[in-house]
Amino acid sequence: MAVLLQTDLPFPIFRRGKVRDVYDLGDRLLIVATDRISAFDCVMPEGIPDKGRILTAVASFWFSATEDLVPNHFRGSASWPADLLPYREGLEGRAVIVEKTRPLPVECVVRGYLAGSGWKEYQAGGAVCGVALPPGLRLADRLPEPIFTPATKAESGHDENIPFERMAEIVGADLAARLRDLSxxxxxxxxELAARRGILLADTKFEFGLSQEGEVLLIDEALTPDSSRYWLADGWQPGRNPPSLDKQFLRDYLERLEDWDKQPPAPHLPVEIVDGIRARYLDLATRFGVTV
Structure with a gap:
């Protein structure tokens, strides 16, 4: 199956992320989700067939399902400017037009279960991003209440978990509280919506930006398998990582490699890993009734 690793459109490039190519359309942006996939801050040489379309469809589902809570930057994929029409066929299903915002320099992470970097922090000191947790918790335990654990946004290298007080210093106390409550x-x-479909949303991250009028908007992506940790509810058992429908399958494979130090260049992925990632992403999309 064909994959799209990079686009080359005749518009000013706004930025190329690990997955998305973003073009400047003046007061709006064109975001194209490629089939690239990254782990440990490294982009893998192989893409995942249909991944960009899956991410775009899942994010669109969640933007619609949450717009009563907070407006988002999504401005559609149907009413394309005339100068984009010649490229529409190749971009169909993986490109959206969004409002240009001023992105806020923090990632808004919410954790409902103990996993990933949060588990490592808890093991080291009994807290995550300064939030003290009860003693004796196990890997994958459900937390008493979801916790807000922000992080800095790094252009390169690893994001850094920070306490809420540090976030308040970066964006201001009132805005920090608003972003925490929204997240x-x-x-x-x-x-809630995932649980109806037999899935546990272990954790996720959100990004926000300010419109020209100063309104807080949800931007980038929302609740996709790239930005979230989704577990199969019937396979959840505290004390071990449950079966997932996200990037954990890739991370687990990379962790088993003895000859890669998590620095570029990333290793090539065998066919069974590529196929396994695609199957998990498609499974998640199907459970939400998303057509790719």
Whole structure:
């Protein structure tokens, strides 16, 4: 199956992320989700067939399902400017037009279960991003309440978990509180809708930006398998990582490699890993009734 690793459109490039190519359309942006996949801050040489379309469809589902909680930057994929029409066929299903915003320099992470970097922090000191947790918790345990654990956004290298007080210093106390409350509300909505489909939303991250009028908008992506940890509810058992429908399958494979130090260049992925990632992403999309 063909994959799209990079686009080359005749518009000013706004930025190329690990997955998305973003073009400047003046007061709006064109975001194209490629089939690239990254782990440990490295982009893999192989793409995942249909991944960009899956991410775009899942994000669109969640933007619609949460717009009553917070407006988002999504401005559609149907009414394309005339100068984009010659490229529409190749971009169909993986490109959206969004409002240009001023992105806020923090990632808003919410955790409902103990996993990933949060588990490592808890093992080291009994807290995650300064949030003290009860003693004796196990890997994959459900937390008493979802917790907000922000992080800095790094252009290169690893994001850094920070306490809420540091976030307040970066964006201001009032805005920090607003983003925390919005993130927790979004997580609870995501967890509720996922649970109906036999999935646990273990954790996720949101990004926000300010419109020209100063309105807070949800931007980038929302509750996709790239930005979230989704577990199969019937396979959840505290004390071990449950079966997932996200990037954990890739991370687990890379962790088993003895000859890669998590620095570029990333290793090539065998066919069974590529196929396994695609199957998990498609499974998640199907459970939400998303057509790719």
């Amino acid at each position: 927790l509300a979004l997580y609870r909505r995501g967890a």
